[in-house]
Amino acid sequence: MTAISDKYDSGCPMAYALDIFGDRWSLLVIRDMAFKGACRYGDFLSGGEGISTNILAQRLKQLEAAELISKERDPENGRSFVYRLTDKGRDLAPVLVEIVLWSGRHNMAAHALTGTLDKLRADPAGSAAAIREGRVP
Amino acid sequence: MTAISDKYDSGCPMAYALDIFGDRWSLLVIRDMAFKGACRYGDFLSGGEGISTNILAQRLKQLEAAELISKERDPENGRSFVYRLTDKGRDLAPVLVEIVLWSGRHNMAAHALTGTLDKLRADPAGSAAAIREGRVP
């Protein structure tokens, strides 16, 4: 399997992408990693939207299987793991940036991540580059 | 309601967007409109991935409620309706383009929409502009 499954794969690039992150939670996990520097299970659990623990575990496995994230033991705490975006995952930066910019244009009620939104607006390409390099914009 | 529901809205721009199109089918419907010029119920049903009719009807309602698409009677065929992207819907163009480009970079098996993919690669901004203007890239 690629991620959730290949059962819908029609060869369309959009369908390929949605097969991997076309659900409620995957992009929120990736957002936590890209914009907030989250890297541990507990970080995602307390990410703000209240993902439940079984779904989180499932999504992390799927994202790892799709090679968007990697999982390693935490060298400083043996009972913890560190999740990181892979090159493929960081390469989603322009997608994330455009989604945030779109929401910024159309959701007047937005109040979270606004500091980041200002930076993205001021320099979308630079922000995407930052994510791609593993930095938090 | 905004779309599927507001129950997850945390004020984060990403969450706002995913609340509207964070599911398996919404972006595929929008893809059919943006890249293939689809505008009728039957067009979406035969869009390639096999969405089922009840889910399609539900998604069209949600997308209309979120003001990404509009619905009108077809002036040339009274038993048909014409769905169109609104300004807000067409404004998703950069998101769609970046998703397709990302898939193009990472899915070597892609075979559908490849003519479009080449155009997007050659001129991403121009392709996004075409969608924004209601043309098919």
Added chain:
DNA sequence: TAAATAGCTTGCGAAATGCAAGTGATTCAC
């Protein structure tokens, strides 16, 4: 006026989701 077309709606079994409680492997405090 009968048949075909377009766009749904309904019913129902299967799958995914959400919540709560429980497990197992470290690690820390004493």
Added chain:
DNA sequence: GTGAATCACTTGCATTTCGCAAGCTATTTA
């Protein structure tokens, strides 16, 4: 060295959503 705490899950179960098939309504064509 032992008990408590932490971290990362897993399991069970009720609820929700999905997917398939059949049916319904309005309009149009023959």
